[in-house]
Amino acid sequence: MRKILLSTAAALAVSGAAMGQGGGIAVHPEREAYYGDLHLHTSYSFDAYVLLGTKVDPDAAYRFAKGEPVDVLGQQVRRREPLDFLAVTDHSENIGVAREADIPGSAIAQSAWGRGLQADRKSLSTGFTSDRKGFLELLTKYFLGDKDQPQAVKDVAKSAWEREVSAANHNNQPGKFTAFVAYEWSSLPNGANLHRNVIFKGDKAPSPFSSLDSQNPEKLWDWLDQIRKDGYEALAIPHNANASNGLMYDWNTYEGRPIDLAWALRRAENEPLSEISQNKGQSETIPALSPNDEFADFEVWDTLLVSAQKSKPGGSYVRDALSRGLVLQKALGVNPYKYGIVGASDIHSGLSVSAQQDYPGYASGKPGVPTKEEATAVLNSANGASIANRLRGTSGNLTGIWAESNTRDSLYAGLRRKETFATSGTRLKFRFFGGWNLDSKLVSHGDWVKEAYAKGVPMGGDLPVKPGAAKGPSFAVWAAKDPNSANLDRVQIIKVWEEGGQQKEKIFDVAWSGNRSIDPKTRKLRAVGNTVDLKTGAYDNSIGATELKTVWRDPEFDPKHLAAYYVRVLEIPTPRWSTLLAIANQLPLPKSVALTEQQRGWSSPIWYTPKK
Structure with missing residues (x-):
């Protein structure tokens, strides 16, 4: 064994x-x-x-x-x-x-x-x-x-x-x-x-x-x-x-x-x-x-x-x-x-x-x-x-x-x-900060983390009271691949909010690998691709990115509604354990579960509460 x-x-x-x-x-x-x-x-x-x-x-x-x-x-x-x-x-x-x-x-x-x-x-x-x-x-x-x-x-x-x-x-x-x-x-x-x-x-x-x-x-x-x-x-x-x-x-x-x-x-x-x-x-x-x-x-x-x-x-x-x-x-x-x-x-x-x-x-x-x-x-x-x-x-x-x-x-x-x-098991590494005056180029600064702590709040925090002139919160996101695992496909910010006593949610793709773009009709980002060989279980990092980063501002922010934002980071597709087990033992690939998956990570949210 x-x-x-x-x-x-x-x-x-x-x-x-x-x-x-x-x-x-x-x-x-x-x-x-x-x-x-x-x-x-x-x-x-x-x-x-x-x-x-x-x-x-x-x-x-x-x-x-x-x-x-x-x-x-x-x-x-x-x-x-x-x-x-x-x-x-x-x-x-x-x-x-x-x-x-x-x-x-x-x-x-x-x-x-x-x-x-x-x-x-x-x-x-x-x-x-x-x-x-x-x-x-x-x-x-x-x-x-x-x-x-x-x-x-x-x-x-x-x-x-x-x-x-x-x-x-x-x-x-x-x-x-x-x-x-x-x-x-x-x-x-x-x-x-x-x-x-x-x-x-x-x-x-x-x-x-x-x-x-x-x-x-x-x-x-x-x-x-x-x-x-x-x-x-x-x-x-x-x-x-x-x-x-x-x-x-x-x-x-x-x-x-x-x-x-x-x-x-x-x-x-x-x-x-x-x-x-x-x-x-x-x-x-x-x-x-x-x-x-x-x-x-x-x-x-x-x-x-x-x-x-x-x-x-x-x-x-x-x-x-x-x-x-x-x-x-x-x-x-x-x-x-x-x-x-x-x-x-x-x-x-x-x-x-x-x-x-x-x-x-x-x-x-x-x-x-x-x-x-x-x-x-x-x-x-x-x-x-x-x-x-x-x-x-x-x-x-x-x-x-x-x-x-x-x-x-x-x-x-x-x-x-x-x-x-x-994370779903890989050592993805990512930061998530929110604030009202985060520079759009913040994540490119050499000391950006120190600046983000000074001007914003990290994952798990509450946005401070909204300044009167602020149009909406901005969020700094940085993600790096696990050195021993797959490249990154994309970073998403998932927003949930309350509106009229109802639950709402929306997903935003905010950073991604390659020269892809969001389809204006479907509002979806094209899939990153899949390099997994189902005969050997091997994959390669010829697609995806080793690092993704951006500063994103909520384009649909309404100051009247309570909201929470969290990050989801997706890797490129890799073989599931059951696929690897079948290949290693020369057994048929299982039909009831996915053969490949995109391993991922989730951040704690950052919350927004309207000023009373």
């Missing part, structure tokens, strides 16, 4: 992790982009251990993320490019318990609960040939079951959480690698995904609040409010809104009441960020919500996570949430969905991989790429069911944080101020 290889470029220099002279921590006054994963599961997560047979523990997960070689099931694996930061977010529900139940002589193995789990698992296989129905029965009984667990279960969970915290602290290396203490709260009412990842700022954390305590996110916020009084700073990040059946960004509260001011304030305080894309699909938008968006049909996962039931589109996607938030702000004075953007993997093998060529197919706890037999099972799995259809998953996504240094304090501050972006 092929090893996951570290690239030559990454071996020579880890982006954003360089130490300053004399061994001190490097500090970047104009901030640097740091790349990482805020959502990863190990053998301490019930589903990872029971369904996938995952053996990687939190310590090994952090070491793999740092670029160290890790031995997994007798194979040595190493990440293609080290990450700058990682949060292991194992499910808090019965954390570490299933793993402990397999240890002969342990208290949990000898308990009635543990013996029941072992008996029920006898007929359940793991990995690529998992019994989905049997797993769901186990999940309901042992993971989402009665909150009144035996004391032995509670003791094991407490010990496992202490080891999670210890692993993060042991692997944290200020200036080189940041390991966040974190976990996942896993509410799943009637199959609708309302999960949140809880990220702590410091090196200590209380025992997690889980969905066994409550499936209501408001109760999670209560707990976060309480622990802050006890000295613990943390935030929650919703994920997989695409599978929430419209509940993640609903017009109503969890209990069905219309959102009021107090609820809006509490959500905005506790959840400043939302995951826009990950292993189980993207949550930006889909064609049903954005029919005029030619790039909306990307990694669509439009069912619930544990069944083939369709997830209600409205209230399930970030773009929709951003405009809903503006409508609610107009009515309440506060925007509960004022989200910054992050990406993640949510991979359950303990190995956070983000390159398409390293992804083995959803539902595997094994390292490397699958064997031909396993690849055949993956490529033939398109049966519509979420867990069984492994073709629907994709490689891990990444969060980018603009911060002064690679430390917990600096990166957490970046998360809180929402100066963040997401």
Whole structure:
């Protein structure tokens, strides 16, 4: 089985992790982009251990993320490019318990609960040939079951959480690698995904609040409010809104009441960020919500996570949430969905991989790429069911944080101020500033970033009050390709706004490669082309650009309407992981998923509020 290889470029220099002279921590006054994963599961997560047979523990997960070689099931694996930061977010529900139940002589193995789990698992296989129905029965009984667990279960969970915290602290290396203490709260009412990842700022954390305590996110916020009084700073990040059946960004509260001011304030305080894309699909938008968006049909996962039931589109996607938030702000004075953007993997093998060529197919706890037999099972799995259809998953996504240094304090501050972006796995690098008097040639200035910070606000910020003479806001955008990936196709600015209580959106192509132009009739930019060879999986960078930059002014600005703007950067087409898997194993190309895709990045928005 092929090893996951570290690239030559990454071996020579880890982006954003360089130490300053004399061994001190490097500090970047104009901030640097740091790349990482805020959502990863190990053998301490019930589903990872029971369904996938995952053996990687939190310590090994952090070491793999740092670029160290890790031995997994007798194979040595190493990440293609080290990450700058990682949060292991194992499910808090019965954390570490299933793993402990397999240890002969342990208290949990000898308990009635543990013996029941072992008996029920006898007929359940793991990995690529998992019994989905049997797993769901186990999940309901042992993971989402009665909150009144035996004391032995509670003791094991407490010990496992202490080891999670210890692993993060042991692997944290200020200036080189940041390991966040974190976990996942896993509410799943009637199959609708309302999960949140809880990220702590410091090196200590209380025992997690889980969905066994409550499936209501408001109760999670209560707990976060309480622990802050006890000295613990943390935030929650919703994920997989695409599978929430419209509940993640609903017009109503969890209990069905219309959102009021107090609820809006509490959500905005506790959840400043939302995951826009990950292993189980993207949550930006889909064609049903954005029919005029030619790039909306990307990694669509439009069912619930544990069944083939369709997830209600409205209230399930970030773009929709951003405009809903503006409508609610107009009515309440506060925007509960004022989200910054992050990406993640949510991979359950303990190995956070983000390159398409390293992804083995959803539902595997094994390292490397699958064997031909396993690849055949993956490529033939398109049966519509979420867990069984492994073709629907994709490689891990990444969060980018603009911060002064690679430390917990600096990166957490970046998360809180929402100066963040997401990518579908590549290390795209881009800046986004907004202001009222940005020079049209700003991005050509040698010190343009310093000037942009002085005269405007970065991604995640609010435009200052509009000066009386200003006609409209202008936005400075700069994007550079991943040195180890594909060239850039285009940069888009996506605008959402509120008008008469209605949600509005429009997409603007603002910078692009080549000598293309926008068709005056269709208002669309001609496609960049496609160099992928479907026989070999190779592509070349003979099209596209290595860098794109511009200053764009909104030509349709109306000062009366609340608005938000975010950037989407698109690469030229490259082969999807499933295409590469088929080619490597001389198997037929899959027909149910795209053969090539345009990998991409999304920025946090910049918001405009009319002067009262």
